[in-house]
Amino acid sequence: MFDLDRWREIFQSINKNRLRSVMSGFTVAFAILLFTLLFGVANGLGNFFKGAFADDAQNAMFVRVWKTSKPYKGLQTGRRVQLKNKDYDYIADEYENKIQYKSSRIYKNFTIKYKNEASSYSVMAVNPDHQYLEKTIINEGRYLNERDLKAKSKVIVIGRLIKKDLFGEKPALGKRVNVNGSSFLIIGIFSDDGGDNEERKAFIPLSTSQAMYGNNDYISQIALGYNPNLSTDAAIAFGNQMERDLRKKLNIHPDDQSALSVRNMAEANKFVGTVMLALFFIITFIGSGTLIAGIIGISNIMIFVIKERTKEFGIRKALGAKPSSIVGMVVQESVLITTIAGYVGLTIGTYILSLIGNSLEEKYFIKDPSVSSEIVIGATFVLIVSGLIAGYLPAKRAANIKPIEALRAD
Known part of the structure; x- marks a missing residue:
């Protein structure tokens, strides 16, 4: 792995085949760039929802009253509650255990x-x-x-x-x-x-x-702050029950939302959770598609590269090089290009998110778009492993060809 001659050969190969190296790197960098932007925007939406409720406790409930808009039990419309x-x-007293x-x-x-x-x-x-x-x-x-x-x-x-x-x-x-x-x-x-x-x-x-x-x-x-041990659905049911009881106590029509309402953060939390879960699956699907496209791109390029270098491998074998040495060189070169390109894609993606962050918040309610390093590192690791496999399989086949057959290859 730390053979100086091996690394010198790898850098010479990259320098000699610049277009091929750039194309391989671009495929990876572009995949990681899109992946970073997608998850950054998703996290930005999540931050906006969290910021919208930052002022109140997550388990808060608010009971407010105003004027009646419907007559009830002989009481006229417009009555001030x-x-x-x-x-x-x-x-x-009534809901002591739930508050x-x-x-x-x-x-x-x-x-x-x-x-x-x-x-x-x-x-x-x-x-x-x-x-x-x-x-x-x-x-x-x-x-x-x-x-x-x-x-x-x-x-x-x-x-x-x-x-x-x-x-x-x-x-x-x-x-x-x-x-x-x-x-x-x-x-x-x-x-x-x-x-x-x-x-x-x-x-x-x-x-x-x-x-x-x-x-x-x-x-x-x-x-109120409902008991945090209540599930989201139980907290919503508690809010609904309390609202029904208060309507009876204050002589308010059951459907009169103007006269009395209960704003329950449990309902908001459930809505935000549902939206974020749906968004996560959508982004994961699109992001996975982006990674798969990157993997296919790397594989196609590596197959072409190995085929192009078959004669080179034949000469190396004729001079005494072992198949494992040839395979190792190709794999190291593939992993090196993938790693560097992944880092470049991550850097560009992060920079773009920081550059457009303020405008996204003003126009599209996307606050502080960013992506966790764990997710991007994981995605880059997937591409690196894919690059390793994409380089290993065709390289192994090419390295096992007899020197005379390799030299005759077109």
Whole structure:
């Protein structure tokens, strides 16, 4: 394998037959290039779907209400449905074993002011579990806790960009800000993978909001995290059952989607899983076809090459070369060309994906298209083995021909 004379002969053969070497390499490089692009685009679509749900927990469910669009039990159309604390407590008690996290939500838009800096921000009143439902990352301080909720504390957790807007590079933790005319203590600063809009939000205790802004027990939405031990189908069934029970409890028509809806991430996960599985099979089928085409191309070229070099092999045998030496030289040459061409195809494919990545995301919802090194290395290995077999079989036949017959070959 490390015979210097053998490698010198191989490079001389490649240099002497440049067109043949280039054609062999091009077949492999093109196959790996297409393979890389196909799987890169597929992974990009997968990244887009994952990014679309990056802001919420994968097991999240959201109960929202609005106005009725159908009459029911003598109640007229256009009735405003209102969720209350008792509805939240009902869900928490009724489905305790199927719920991992739970939180009510109240949406507000308030001006938050610190000294001379002020701006309007989305302020959400929540329960402590909301941290996990929203996938909130605490950078400084802490999140809301049960003590804040029971004491109806005037505390606030602000997003990273609110801190930047109001405080710049100065510390914000422990400072007081004016929220819609009331003083709140900053107890935490968070970041969020959902983007800039999510980091310009603030969270306050639900009980504080209900006491200060309405003196009622109204809530805007209920957010849940279903038990992660539930299968996808079981989680979907749980969401459907809860929706039916809430419709009965709130006197809403069974088919009135406007009045009440449950957004269940289990349904989204199942849809994305189905799409990605179908896409994987399609890409695998096309990618396999590309590899097979590459294998056929290598085989055809190697058969032609061996036939072309039959006289050369006859001379080598006449000079004392062993058949195994001839076969080994051809196989090494084939593997070398295949390996180098595979690497070139992978490099070009990866570069193209990085070059067009941004435009694909803007136009076709393909985010960060890339391909795992394991898949491409595996595909390259398949082509290398194919190149080895493609070179070995015809070379072995040619090496076993008698020298006199080889010299007479056309």
